[in-house]
Amino acid sequence: MKINGIKDVFFDLDHTLWDFDKNSALTFSKIFKIHNVAVNLEEFLHYYEPINLDYWKLFREERIDKASLRYNRLNDTFNKISFQADSTLIHKLSIDYIMYLSTFNHLFDNTVDILNYLKPKYNLHIITNGFQEVQESKLRNSNIHHFFQSITDSEQVGVKKPNPKIFNFALNKVKAHPETSVMIGDNMEADILGALNIGMEAIYFNYLKTVDKHSMKQINNLDELKLFL
Incomplete structure (x- = not known):
């Protein structure tokens, strides 16, 4: 072989x-606490992970830009779990997600x-x-x-x-x-x-x-x- x-x-x-999924989950746990986002993390991740993969495919195919990827994957997930998040919160979360993601190292x-x-x-x-x-x-x-x-x-x-x-x-x-x-x-x-x-x-x-x-x-x-x- x-x-x-x-x-x-x-x-x-x-x-x-x-290990993207593990590190991503830890990042969301952290930033949701920082911004007092009261969602069930397990439910959020259940929807977020496939949505994120779909948006990465669009990004890979040059059909969306980086800003759209970062915003829409969160917005779509919040809509799925019926959580009201305005654009200001989503922007803050998208920025903090990138900032904290690489602090986890599994x-x-x-x-x-x-x-x-x-x-x-x-x-x-x-x-x-x-x-x-x-x-x-x-x-x-x-x-x-x-x-x-x-x-x-x-x-x-x-x-x-x-x-x-x-x-x-x-x-x-x-x-x-x-x-x-x-x-x-x-x-x-x-x-x-x-x-x-x-x-x-x-x-x-x-x-x-x-x-x-x-x-x-x-x-x-x-x-x-x-x-x-």
């Missing part, structure tokens, strides 16, 4: 190394162990669609920044995964080649198909263990990367 000839390993960050199980395992063997990199102002803070606050030779985010490049430009930008930045590189991520469209389309290998991090019809390399736990690398 080992993938031969790999020199450069590219990771997605959110939902792959950095990683997926075995993240540090697998990075320690890979670091002596490969050049490690990040390619992320996340916002530039928070992604580096996430890496530093979770104490994994030092593992990575390069960090490429969509705001640097002006396009988002799965656009081939972001993959080519990341490769060119470190003089890596598609045929000796592998992309590891949780998003089938953005990470896996995006990488495969430019000739990279790809490993799908299927951490939710969903039934998946795609016949490609996949793992449920980061430790399973040792089977391939």
Whole structure:
């Protein structure tokens, strides 16, 4: 099962190394207390998480801008749970959410162990669609920044995964080649198909263990990367 000839390993960050859902839930708990937002957090997250994913898809496809993403995902969720929140409150929450999000630093199980395992063997990199102002803070606050030779985010490049430009930008930045590189991520469209389309290998991090019809390399736990690398 080992993938031969790999020199450069590219990771997605959110939902792959950095436990976005856990850290996001802690962030909402904090900012709701700060602003005295009396909602049931579990109910809020039940609606917010799929709404957020839908808005990220629109953002990835260049159909909405960053401000719309940040505002509408909150507004739509509050509407779902019939909580009256005016635009001033939503704007304050959206700002505080970004400010506090990277102060929480939960990683997926075995993240540090697998990075320690890979670091002596490969050049490690990040390619992320996340916002530039928070992604580096996430890496530093979770104490994994030092593992990575390069960090490429969509705001640097002006396009988002799965656009081939972001993959080519990341490769060119470190003089890596598609045929000796592998992309590891949780998003089938953005990470896996995006990488495969430019000739990279790809490993799908299927951490939710969903039934998946795609016949490609996949793992449920980061430790399973040792089977391939």
